[in-house]
Amino acid sequence: MHSTILTKQFDVQAIREDFPILKIKVHNKPLVYFDNAASTQKPQSVIDKITEVYTSQYANIHRGVHHLSQLGTGLYEETRKTVQNFIHAQSEKEIIYTKGTTDGINLLAYAWSAAYLKSGDEILITALEHHSNIIPWQLACQRHGAILKVVPVQDDGSILIEDVKKNLTEKTKLFAFTHVSNALGTINPIADFVEAAKSVGAHTLIDCAQSIQHIPVDVQAFGCDFLAFSGHKLYGPTGIGILYGKEKLLEEIPPFQGGGDMIKDVKFEKTSYNELPFKFEAGTPHITGAIALKQAIDYVQNIGIELIHAHEDEVLRYATTQILQIDGVRIIGQAPHKTSVLSFLIDGTHPYDIGVLLDQQGIAVRTGHHCAQPIMDQYCIPGTCRASFAVYNTLEEVDIFIAGLKKATKMLL
Amino acid sequence: MSINEIQDQVIEDFSWYEDWTDKYEYIIDLGKTLEPLDEQFKKDENLIIGCQSKVWLHAYMDANVLKFNADSDAIITKGIIGLLIKVFSGHAPQEIADADLYFLDQIGLQEHLSPNRANGLVSMVKQIRTYGVAYSNLKS
């Protein structure tokens, strides 16, 4: 692996050329886009593919015998293969198209719960979760009379494996946790979590919304049962995401939504369902989004996820040392293993004010609770400012951001 | 002065600011010097929740006019509150209920009233109008 890093060049300026939006100005200043954890920008290849599909390759899929339908179906299924290889799934049957991470988790919260969750059972999550990995499980627990338990988080933003083990019991049916925290940037020790869950016979779901674009994701190595992510945080289109599930478990789970494409045979007395993965893909999907997701994954793989990770790590480390030069800065989330997220507060200022004044300088950050209110409550804060980095961000942009932050702070204090 | 005369005045004042720094320094200053809201009014009934910053709004009749006091935990929000109070406070309820709010657009601060900002200001403006309607109904 070392040799690939040495032989392959990482040229961030060339990468920036691939993202047309990075050339725009905001409030007459060059855009510095540090809101990548919310969504990433799109490379030209993804944009071009979307145009190409609607211009010359578009029809509904899986239905027509005609040329365009066959062409579209082929492209749509090609992305599925690409995703399978990207996350090292055993079979295409394990790759289900969804609208995004939220949609995938909700699918499981209905369909998996229907098959596996009974009154008195427990579902375990962590205090680091995004609302979309909390609320679906709260609702599922309400429906089935099950109990939702939460693994606590240390003050530095990390989770101790002992705390995971303490909360896993023989009643735990599922341990659902995030790979990377969107609010703090913590990287969880995935393999340890899965192993602990397996030792009590619980299934595992990993929320990879914030890791798929930064860290190699390998379902075999993780050993997880389910995994979800969104295309739009991986330089791909919005409205398309992936739910991975082990084939055996997906076979046992009933369909979530009913409709076209998910059936084999429909009679009013009884419908038999289509095979995997189509059983979970009712209705006309986001065809163009799915097709163009391949371009996004190809883009990432052409650069190499390890190189991307190394670059983003450098940006994060540089930003972290630079921001600590500012008086009164408090970094929220200082786990030893972090990626791409710098969440912070500045004494005597409100995140909203900082966000507004950075925006005036062309710098896009996120402010607020980042849809992770429980972890904000733990720190007794209403929210933070969050700078989050992607493949195209540079150290020079960090300098602009730090200068902008100094200016904002000076104006406010 | 009528509500519209005050709005025109604010627009005129802002026309002197050449860049965003001056404009925002003025707003921040307004926020810092806004007449403080008495602690007794910072109660939940007066709280307008935006998911990013909180706003407390207190309304009361003084002779024939409706007056407002407000506060926020974010200073820019508070500065804009200062502008809104300057414009709305101290007018007949009916005039407040009927007012057309156009000055924020013209001074380039319209984005603070976009729902995306989630800062409580949108709801505050709605609440100000609701008080206007409520008190004008009460009188008639």
Ligand SMILES: Cc1ncc(COP(=O)(O)O)c(C=O)c1O
């Ligand atoms: C950790 C995490 N989980 C889930 C989600 C939800 O993703 P989506 O809105 O694409 O469904 C996000 C998005 O912010 C996230 O950061």
